[in-house]
Amino acid sequence: MSDHSSMDEDGEPNTSQVGSLQRTPPSAGVSPTRKKTKSAPGPGPVARVAIKWIRHTLDLASTRKTVMAVDMTRNMFAKLDELDTAVTDLVIENLQLRSQIKEARRSAEICVGVAAAQFGNELRLREAAHEQTLEAIVARYAEREALRLQELENRGPLPQQVVTQEVPVETFAQATRATTRPAKTNPGRKPDRSVSRAANRNKALKEAKQTEHIPAYIIKSCDGKDPKEVRRVVWNKVASQNIQPKCHSMIAKDGRVIIKPLNRETADILKSISKFSSLIVEDSPRWPRVMFKGVQTDIRPEDLQSSIVSQNAHLNIDEDTTDEILRPIFKQGKRDMDTTNWVMEINPKYYDRFEDATVYIGFMRCKAAAYEEVTQCHVCLRYGHPAPKCQETEPRCTHCSRKGHKAADCPAAEGDPTCANCRGKHNARDKTCSARTAFLLGRAKRTDYGVTQ
Secondary structure, eight states: OOTTTTBOTTSOBOHHHHHHHSOOOOOTTOOOOOOOOSSSOOHHHHHHHHHHHHHHHHHHHHHOSSOOOHHHHHHHHHHHHHHHHHHHHHHHHHHHHHHHHHHHHHHHHHHHHHHHHHHHHHHHHHHHHHHHHHHHHHHHHHHHHHHHHHHHHHHOOOOOOOOOTTSOOOSHHHHHHHSOOOOOOOTTOOOOHHHHHHHHHHHHHHHHHTSOOOOOEEEOOOTTOOHHHHHHHHHHHHHHHOSSOOEEEEEOTTSOEEEEEOSHHHHHHHHHHHHHOSSEEEOOOBOOEEEEEEEETTSOGGGHHHHHHHHOGGGOOOTTOOSOOEEEEEEESOTTSSEEEEEEEEOGGGHHHHTTOEEEETTEEEEEEEOOOOOBOTTTOOBSSOGGGOOOOSOBOTTTOOBSSOGGGOTTTTSOOOOTTTOOSSOTTOTTOHHHHHHHHHHHHTBOOOOOO
């Protein structure tokens, strides 16, 4: 083959030979594939390099007057072949990407359809369960109504009340009271007993506060004598002065023997014995506590009594008195506030003047109210001591009353609660708990509220 065999008489490339050098188009229905190696560049960079070389070669050929050389023509065809291959690879990759996109779209549509079907099934199941619940409620109501009607039929006809003309019924309320229609009752309804328990607790506390405080007496230990022998000696002295003494003795946890008189006559005899004998000593009563709300945070505890006495003449307390009127115990409230709540013990002689009173302390007008909160341990859930002084090591659940876990991790959270103190069906922090009420009553009986009879 001559050097110009690939070109015609005018110096142009032979199109028949160029067509034979081009790649045949891919057959329909078959996706052409091309084996690639890790070191082979992609079709994009190959096409860009071929286009740059062809453009550079054409620029050089346009500046020359001679015909393009054979080597250059061959290189031109080789670059065109590379360009055709790169374009074909790009088309193949485009087809593959389109098929992947269609497959992903089809998979997404299938997933959405399955999720919609599951949601529809769940919704239909919930609607069916709701309808069953409504049907059960309607059936239960119809059954109760039938029982009520049957009870009314068994009772027989009720006698009608005769209304005389002397007492005419003028209003609808009077007409309603004049009828003998039985009251509507719902036997399936559970009454809320927390309200009645709270009312009974408040009533019992009020009665305990209005009862005269009778002090208790502690038997002192003597050398060479057992506390029981000392108690026998005290009993003989009391019995010699009172034919029917009434008292109750108990032994405390620390071993002390406490005698609690139950009437004024026995208390007077024990008081006279304590004055002239060292066998017993009167137990100091507990002072009642009052909370003063809205006190300045910068006021000192030792200035509280002088401020209250000097600023509140309506309390009728002499400013020159030497009695200890109040004892600051602790504060409550947030630390970053301008005011706080002071809990103080009040002298029983002045307690009735501070109960539910308004007092002025410094630049603030404060409200005084009885403090009846109970200290409850967060570990053992008992009353009377805080958590730092508790001797238990494992926490007790406020819901199920078991040890070893807290209420947030209770395995029986869906069941009925059980109180750890009274075993009732309520939470251990319920304020209507019978154990809490008993603790409050016991503390009120040991407190002197200044009541004299």
